[in-house]
Amino acid sequence: MTEESPKIEERIRWAGFLVGAGLAIQGVTLIASHPLAFVAFLGIGVPITAAGVVLYLWSLVSGGNR
Amino acid sequence: MPAWLIPLTLGASALLAVVLGVRAQLTRSREGKILAFLALLILPIAAAGLGFSEHLERAQSRAFCLSCHVMEGYGKSLLIDDPSYIPARHYQNNLVPRDRACYTCHTTYTLFGGMHAKIRGLRHLYVQYLGTVPKPEEIKLYEPYNNRECLSCHLGARKFEEASGHHKSADLLGRIKSNRLSCISSGCHEFIHDVGSLGQANLWKESK
Numbered sequence: 001m002t003e004e005s006p007k008i009e010e011r012i013r014w015a016g017f018l019v020g021a022g023l024a025i026q027g028v029t030l031i032a033s034h035p036l037a038f039v040a041f042l043g044i045g046v047p048i049t050a051a052g053v054v055l056y057l058w059s060l061v062s063g064g065n066r
Numbered sequence: 067m068p069a070w071l072i073p074l075t076l077g078a079s080a081l082l083a084v085v086l087g088v089r090a091q092l093t094r095s096r097e098g099k100i101l102a103f104l105a106l107l108i109l110p111i112a113a114a115g116l117g118f119s120e121h122l123e124r125a126q127s128r129a130f131c132l133s134c135h136v137m138e139g140y141g142k143s144l145l146i147d148d149p150s151y152i153p154a155r156h157y158q159n160n161l162v163p164r165d166r167a168c169y170t171c172h173t174t175y176t177l178f179g180g181m182h183a184k185i186r187g188l189r190h191l192y193v194q195y196l197g198t199v200p201k202p203e204e205i206k207l208y209e210p211y212n213n214r215e216c217l218s219c220h221l222g223a224r225k226f227e228e229a230s231g232h233h234k235s236a237d238l239l240g241r242i243k244s245n246r247l248s249c250i251s252s253g254c255h256e257f258i259h260d261v262g263s264l265g266q267a268n269l270w271k272e273s274k
Contacts, residue, residue, distance in 0.1 A: 008093075009090040009091060009093065010090070012086065012087075012090045012093055012102060012106070013086075013087050013088075013090040014087070015083075015086075015087070015106050016083045016084060016085070016086040016087025016088070016090065016105070016106060017083075017084065017087040019079075019080070019083035019087075019105070019106055019110045020080045020081070020083040020084035020087060021080075022080075022110070022114075023076050023077075023079050023080035023083065023110060023113055023114070024076075024077075024080045026076050026113070026114060026117045027073050027076035027077050027080065027117075029117075029121070030072060030073050030076070030117060030120060030121070031073075033124045033127065033129055033130055033133070034130070034133050035125075035130065035133065035134070035187065035190075035191050035194075036191070036195075037121070038121045038124075038125060039188075039191060041117060041118070041121055042118075042121075045114075045117075046114055046118075049110050049114055052083070052106065052110065053106060053107055053110055053111065056102070056106040056107060057107070
């Protein structure tokens, strides 16, 4: 098995933080049963989580070469 | 699924993702790669799906609908002590689930009715926080109330089909069923929320 470049780990690191932050925000919005909580879930939590997931997938396909 | 399990799933998934963020070198091993696949792809998607489903569920609750100040009077109108007021009669006699009283009558019983209701809800939110909030008595439905919403429960029920009021003329029931005569027409079930005259109304005290 070859050792990955630090570049790929850097992307995974950012992906981990983004996914963690996005899911934490989603969790916080569940505290309240209010329309604004729903909007915060959809408008803030989900996009941050999605950005993390996309960054993780990008780190896989880029293979640390770019 | 118990409601408490959803925040727990979100929290655990978030924690796992952050651990991978802090220790990205874990992904050098095969086990670490599998863990990253779970923590950064499978779990976030599953947890977000659960959270979304929970929010959708909550969006159907009466508390959710009445959380904006402008809707307070509509909530109060469910307690009017007069059976001729249709929403109050339905609410007080459990003809609709009390915790979903608003949604039960105000969703559209069509394929995408629930989705349209959510999109309209976003517009309401815009008006509430960024637009000009109308007076409660000035709030109108987007389109005339469709009998389809009433018939989704009442159609076929003996009390509805055989009610003397629905047979005053030969074609009356047919006109109701085909939405040519509205259930809330004048002289029929015309008293709805009537928030403008709530001040004079006697209110029923709901037992807890």
